Amino acid sequence: MSLRGIGFLLQCYLVLAAAMYFDLGEQEQKCIIEEIPEDMLVTGYFLLEPWEMNALSHSPHLGVTVTVRDPNHEVVMSKRYGKFAKFTFTSHASGQHYLCFQTNSTRFSVFAGERLKLHLDVQMGEHSVHPVTDKTKDNLETLENSLRHLIDQMIFITRQQEYQREKEEVFRQIGENTNSKVLWWAMVQTSVLLTVGFWQMKRLKDFFIAKKLV
């Protein structure tokens, strides 16, 4: 059982090592934004490596602090990991979540400014096609697995659509808000214009009468 677990992690490591990466400086924080609907399980894999593969001039105590913020900018999860890890979290609110990665190492800051590679892979939902770990010769079981995968995909799509409906509601509210604001402020401005006009005329008339020019 543990052999399979190790095998799975090693697979992830290998797949991730060839995945996309971006540069991260020491003590630098970089964030990515993910639109996540409610109650969605999000799995992320990351791998931190030095920029030059053969330059192991610093201590290997590299680590990453992963901070996840929800749409209200409250911290959902903040954990420290080693160089390679898998992190998961479930979203409680729907909206834009911020996944921030910051490197931290136990080295002196004299060597700060060295570049590091951060490989990243974030998956939402449980519907990604994992390699078949059970080498079942039974066609029915493979069919069952595929159907389960299709059902997961459809649930993911339905959740995204519900989330989309919520956001369109917000969009429509903004539009109607703008409309009523335009109307209200136009009326206010017209009334200000009229009031001020009358006031001007009245003051000037009184002024000229007082000065005996009229």
Add this chain to the structure above:
Amino acid sequence: MYGLFRLVLQLLSAQLLCVWVLGSELTFELPDNAKQCFYEDIIIGTKCTLEFQVVTGGHYDVDCRLEDPEGTTLYKEMKKQYDSFTFTAAKNGTYKFCFSNEFSTFTHKTVYFDFQVGDDPPLFPNENRVTALTQMESACVSIHEALKSVIDYQTHFRLREAQGRSRAEDLNTRVAFWSIGEALILLVVSISQVVLLRSFFSDKKTTTTRVGS
């Protein structure tokens, strides 16, 4: 012994999957005057697609550049709102693509990009394939393809909606800001007009009396 053999087999299949399973989509924030680069190792002959869209910020445009391992620019566009670029990797190595917001002085941009490398893993792995797919399996495969395109369309729709909503929010704040500003300006200008006119006439009065005497 058998467990070890299975482990080795899994590792080998993972290496094969490296060609397939790489496709990353990310949304990130690009501060003003900043440039953000992403790198990916690609094997020769793989068909790749880079697609990006600016979601929020300013005029919703960004500079994008894609370079191959030797530094030759494969794709370069300035101030684009969204685009899609497909290419086949002609060399082995690390490809680099960068998004730049250096032309903007104070607007942050949120950029979404989707970099697909190779094809998606098939639903039914072909290791034990001796016969053609049964009807059930081919039905599953077509449903899978349809669902993948649904997810793809949904992503595009979501991005467009986010862009529209961002513009609507900007409009909302701008309307409020400028309306209040205009009302204030109106008040200030009209009061100062009256004050100025009064000051003209009081000066003239004193000069006329002085001239008279």
